[in-house]
Amino acid sequence: MRLSFPLFPEQASTLASKVDSLYFFSLAISAFFSVLIALVIFAFFIKFRRRRAGEVGAPIHGSLMLELVWSIIPFIIAMSLFVWGAIVYFDIVTVPGNATEYFATGKQWMWKFQHPEGQREINVLHIPVGETIKLKMTSEDVIHSFYIPAFRVKQDVLPGRYTTIWFEATKPGTYHLFCAEYCGSEHSLMGGSVVVMEPDEYQAWLDDAGPVASPEEIGAALFDQYICSTCHETDDSGRGPSLHGIYGKEARLADGRTVMRDDDYLRESILRPATHIVNGYPQIMPTFQGQINEVGVLQLISYIKSLGDSETPAAAAGDEAVAASNSVGTEE
Amino acid sequence: MTDTTQAAAVSASPEKQLPKNHYLNAAHGIKSWLFTTDHKRIGLLYLGSITIFFFIGGAYASLIRLELLTPQGDLVQPDTYNRLFTMHGILMIFFFLLPSIPAVLGNFIIPLQIGAKDVAFPKLNLASWYMYVIGACFTLFALFKGGVDTGWTFYTPFSSTYSNSYVVAVAVGIFINGFSSIFTGINFIATIHRMRAPGMTWFRLPLFIWSHYATSLIMVLGTPVLAITLLLVGMERMFNFGFFDPALGGDPVLFQHLFWFYSHPAVYIMVLPSMGVVSEIIAAFSRKQVFGYKFVAFASIGIAVLGFLVWGHHMFVSSQSPYTGLIFSALSMMVAIPSAVKVFNWMATLYQGSIEYSTPMFYALGFIGLFTIGGLTGVMLGTMGLDVHVHDTYFVVAHFHYIMVGGAVFGYLGGIHYWWPKITGRLYSGFWSHLSALVIFLGFNLTFFPQFVLGYLGMPRRYHVYPEEFQVLNILSTAGASILAVGYAIPMVYFVLSLRKGEIAGPNPWGAVGLEWETTSPPPLHNFESMPVVDFEPYQYEEHEPVPKPYRYSRSEG
Ligand SMILES: [Cu+2]
Numbered sequence: 061m062r063l064s065f066p067l068f069p070e071q072a073s074t075l076a077s078k079v080d081s082l083y084f085f086s087l088a089i090s091a092f093f094s095v096l097i098a099l100v101i102f103a104f105f106i107k108f109r110r111r112r113a114g115e116v117g118a119p120i121h122g123s124l125m126l127e128l129v130w131s132i133i134p135f136i137i138a139m140s141l142f143v144w145g146a147i148v149y150f151d152i153v154t155v156p157g158n159a160t161e162y163f164a165t166g167k168q169w170m171w172k173f174q175h176p177e178g179q180r181e182i183n184v185l186h187i188p189v190g191e192t193i194k195l196k197m198t199s200e201d202v203i204h205s206f207y208i209p210a211f212r213v214k215q216d217v218l219p220g221r222y223t224t225i226w227f228e229a230t231k232p233g234t235y236h237l238f239c240a241e242y243c244g245s246e247h248s249l250m251g252g253s254v255v256v257m258e259p260d261e262y263q264a265w266l267d268d269a270g271p272v273a274s275p276e277e278i279g280a281a282l283f284d285q286y287i288c289s290t291c292h293e294t295d296d297s298g299r300g301p302s303l304h305g306i307y308g309k310e311a312r313l314a315d316g317r318t319v320m321r322d323d324d325y326l327r328e329s330i331l332r333p334a335t336h337i338v339n340g341y342p343q344i345m346p347t348f349q350g351q352i353n354e355v356g357v358l359q360l361i362s363y364i365k366s367l368g369d370s371e372t373p374a375a376a377a378g379d380e381a382v383a384a385s386n387s388v389g390t391e392e
Numbered sequence: 393m394t395d396t397t398q399a400a401a402v403s404a405s406p407e408k409q410l411p412k413n414h415y416l417n418a419a420h421g422i423k424s425w426l427f428t429t430d431h432k433r434i435g436l437l438y439l440g441s442i443t444i445f446f447f448i449g450g451a452y453a454s455l456i457r458l459e460l461l462t463p464q465g466d467l468v469q470p471d472t473y474n475r476l477f478t479m480h481g482i483l484m485i486f487f488f489l490l491p492s493i494p495a496v497l498g499n500f501i502i503p504l505q506i507g508a509k510d511v512a513f514p515k516l517n518l519a520s521w522y523m524y525v526i527g528a529c530f531t532l533f534a535l536f537k538g539g540v541d542t543g544w545t546f547y548t549p550f551s552s553t554y555s556n557s558y559v560v561a562v563a564v565g566i567f568i569n570g571f572s573s574i575f576t577g578i579n580f581i582a583t584i585h586r587m588r589a590p591g592m593t594w595f596r597l598p599l600f601i602w603s604h605y606a607t608s609l610i611m612v613l614g615t616p617v618l619a620i621t622l623l624l625v626g627m628e629r630m631f632n633f634g635f636f637d638p639a640l641g642g643d644p645v646l647f648q649h650l651f652w653f654y655s656h657p658a659v660y661i662m663v664l665p666s667m668g669v670v671s672e673i674i675a676a677f678s679r680k681q682v683f684g685y686k687f688v689a690f691a692s693i694g695i696a697v698l699g700f701l702v703w704g705h706h707m708f709v710s711s712q713s714p715y716t717g718l719i720f721s722a723l724s725m726m727v728a729i730p731s732a733v734k735v736f737n738w739m740a741t742l743y744q745g746s747i748e749y750s751t752p753m754f755y756a757l758g759f760i761g762l763f764t765i766g767g768l769t770g771v772m773l774g775t776m777g778l779d780v781h782v783h784d785t786y787f788v789v790a791h792f793h794y795i796m797v798g799g800a801v802f803g804y805l806g807g808i809h810y811w812w813p814k815i816t817g818r819l820y821s822g823f824w825s826h827l828s829a830l831v832i833f834l835g836f837n838l839t840f841f842p843q844f845v846l847g848y849l850g851m852p853r854r855y856h857v858y859p860e861e862f863q864v865l866n867i868l869s870t871a872g873a874s875i876l877a878v879g880y881a882i883p884m885v886y887f888v889l890s891l892r893k894g895e896i897a898g899p900n901p902w903g904a905v906g907l908e909w910e911t912t913s914p915p916p917l918h919n920f921e922s923m924p925v926v927d928f929e930p931y932q933y934e935e936h937e938p939v940p941k942p943y944r945y946s947r948s949e950g
């Protein structure tokens with residue numbers, strides 16, 4: 061057991077001090093009112109104690125003036141907290157445009173990470189200090205929650221959809237990473253750490269991990285492995301639409317809706333194609349649910365995103381395309 | 393005040409024996425209890441049952457606190473620990489707190505306070521207790537089979553697909569128990585509308601009645617939503633209907649919306665009745681009208697209505713749209729206002745009162761202090777930017793224990809101490825009840841205050857293994873819990889002793905104003921010898937009221 065113990069968490073991200081200022085403000089207000097109320101009660105309790113049997117209190121019924129005062133003042137304070145809280149919240153949830161994208165998948169009971177250069181880690185995430193980092197996250201099973209107290213950030217990680225979290229570390233060090241949403245037996249062990257490093261150290265760490273394929277490259281390999289390419293060719297001549305340059309553009313669906321092709325759309329299109337059929341195409345694409353795991357889907361999406369409008373994919377396709385597995389092409 | 397009832401009150405006090413006929417000796421035998429339709433006896437049936445669950449739930453809490461003494465998981469297995477906190481939450485919330493004040497004190501006192509013979513639907517009232525018992529049996533069955541490990545929040549898809557525990561049995565238990573809540577709510581609404589004595593206008597109603605009216609609205613409107621939600625979880629679990637599990641085409645966040653739609657207002661089912669008790673106690677022991685009566689009354693209704701519109705504040709990091717979050721945050725701030733109004737009005741009631749130091753009063757003032765801390769930290773949690781960091785940490789655990797123990801349980805204990813002489817006809821030990829109130833107050837704060845610090849440090853809730861630097865605060869918390877346990881045990885002793893040899897209370901031991909104090913203690917089977925007529929304002933204290941003894945506790949100390 062340690063003798064010294066902290067009362068306040070470390071500040072290690074650009075968001076931390078913003079959250080803490082808000083915390084101290086609301087703490088000051090809470091302390092002020094708690095102490096005030098306790099003191100007044102105590103004073104009244106002593107001053108107006110019963111002095112003789114049969115005594116009654118003064119016949120005071122109320123005062124509209126006072127009621128207004130003690131409704132309006134708390135209201136103003138509460139609203140100022142609301143506004144300040146909303147500002148900080150939008151700072152937390154609005155991902156800066158220059159953020160570098162990492163992947164995180166939660167799974168009972170571990171975190172799997174992939175760096176943009178392709179390095180993979182479990183339960184430990186190495187990041188460079190001073191860089192804006194965004195994690196695209198999903199879960200393979202139940203809901204988890206990605207939480208780094210020193211950064212003051214937290215975001216639930218859901219099965220079946222993507223959520224994002226971002227942060228910029230300000231101080232090298234090793235910080236706790238927790239799963240904050242109860243997820244079963246080993247919930248309290250589903251954590252690890254975030255290691256914040258100086259940029260050159262981080263680079264060295266990346267190099268140490270050896271040359272690896274980037275998510276786009278692995279995605280390209282998967283694209284061949286699961287014979288997506290038999291239907292999706294570089295132009296619209298295949299049985300399915302070309303996937304070139306579709307990311308971020310709207311799709312017209314067979315049922316008349318138009319939807320934005322974002323990450324969640326692509327994920328659904330791969331795992332459960334039947335949920336939205338592109339206008340003008342038959343419903344022949346097989347479902348890949350249960351065959352490609354969430355990490356694979358993220359890599360396929362990276363690959364699709366990397367496909368420019370041109371006929372040649374931006375990333376050189378992974379060469380060692382494995383022979384098609386027998387499960388491909390059959391509906392579950 | 394009516395002449396007849398007042399005469400009865402004055403003449404009865406010098407006598408040192410219980411009235412000849414009262415509801416307790418109106419009939420005898422186990423059947424007279426199991427088939428009773430007397431609201432007073434049903435209240436006592438509930439009192440017995442929820443006390444059992446309080447102590448079972450408490451035993452779970454003790455094991456949790458013991459495990460958390462050390463950072464390692466050395467006392468119990470992870471799966472066991474998960475069942476401990478789940479069962480603690482479920483038993484305490486559904487089988488103790490929700491029924492506590494309404495089903496025990498509400499049942500007993502509401503008809504007395506409005507001058508009625510009974511509630512509007514006495515048989516439905518009995519049925520409500522049976523629903524509670526049947527629901528409890530399902531839950532106990534699951535408990536003996538090994539319990540549930542989903543957390544009391546049953547988040548999907550963990551509860552609907554992944555958990556290997558008795559989810560369906562407990563869901564059925566809570567589903568059935570929900571009917572007990574609904575029946576009680578319907579009964580109170582009908583009773584308050586239809587059964588008031590002549591002259592008992594809406595604004596002559598004691599504030600205890602107003603708060604129960606508001607509570608009943610929530611019970612009737614909210615409980616069905618929870619029941620249906622749990623039904624859907626059960627169907628998904630048993631028949632693979634895809635409501636919540638994305639693998640089946642469902643939406644896990646939908647569950648959270650449905651769950652909190654009930655479970656946020658449920659907090660007010662627990663705390664509004666306590667607020668009613670506090671209003672009664674403060675008026676009685678300041679011998680003064682509650683300051684701003686109408687504001688306090690309407691604040692209850694305001695809380696009940698607004699309480700239905702804030703559930704999304706539990707979901708700021710759930711992937712709910714940030715814009716939706718804005719609305720929920722703003723409304724959550726609003727719901728703090730009527731609560732603040734109540735606190736200030738209670739304080740103003742003390743001003744120029746004639747304050748008597750008594751156990752119920754200690755609990756009421758304790759309530760105000762602790763509820764204030766609970767409420768203010770609730771506002772902090774409703775502040776979006778702050779909630780992201782403290783959501784699902786011990787900060788939340790500390791916050792809701794300040795509301796549910798510091799608030800709801802303190803109100804309940806205050807109410808029990810206040811109406812005990814009415815219920816049993818006897819007084820209890822002054823010294824021991826003062827002492828236990830103090831012990832509970834100190835133990836409570838030592839248990840839960842360190843958890844605020846832990847939460848901001850980042851210790852997630854529902855963790856059975858935690859980093860070493862959190863240990864000191866956890867030891868403090870566990871130390872507090874052991875003090876708290878002693879505090880809860882003491883009343884069991886002096887209440888039992890009071891039953892056997894407590895001093896006879898007489899109809900109005902506190903010299904309080906209110907119809908319930910104008911009939912004998914314990915009250916007769918039909919509450920009043922003759923129909924009371926109300927021609928006085930609520931809490932109308934006048935100098936010529938029956939002169940109270942300066943110190944009204946039992947001196948035959950046990
Ligand atoms: Cu978890």
Ligand SMILES: [Cu+2]
Binds near residue numbers: 655656702703705706
């Ligand atoms: Cu809530």
